[in-house]
Amino acid sequence: MTQYRKYQWLSIVVDTLSAEVVWLCFLTFRWMVYEGRLFTPETIVFPAFSFWLPLVVYPIGCLIIYYLSGYYIQSLRRRLSQEVLTTLSSAILISL
Numbered sequence: 558m559t560q561y562r563k564y565q566w567l568s569i570v571v572d573t574l575s576a577e578v579v580w581l582c583f584l585t586f587r588w589m590v591y592e593g594r595l596f597t598p599e600t601i602v603f604p605a606f607s608f609w610l611p612l613v614v615y616p617i618g619c620l621i622i623y624y625l626s627g628y629y630i631q632s633l634r635r636r637l638s639q640e641v642l643t644t645l646s647s648a649i650l651i652s653l
Contacts, residue, residue, distance in 0.1 A: 565629050572623055576616035584608070622647055 623629065626647045 568629060569620065572620060572628075573616045576619040577612065580612060580615045619651055622651055 626643050628643065628647075
């Protein structure tokens with residue numbers, strides 16, 4: 558396995574773990590707001606989410622967006638400015 562392939566797999570694993578952490582932080586925040594009654598239920602509407610399905614689907618969706626934006630294709634040869642713009646556009650798309 559070449560160094561490039563190792564870097565690709567490491568990027569995929571780290572991106573998957575970070576997407577899992579982000580989703581768990583979102584669920585924790587949602588739980589704290591909803592159960593802690595920080596805001597009144599009239600101002601915030603919480604859709605009924607299941608726990609396990611988004612925990613699997615969200616990271617897969619993130620990886621697809623990262624792949625389509627070119628993260629895993631020649632990722633060692635990209636300039637910093639190009640990397641920052643790609644990261645920013647991917648983050649905006651994922652957050653929507």
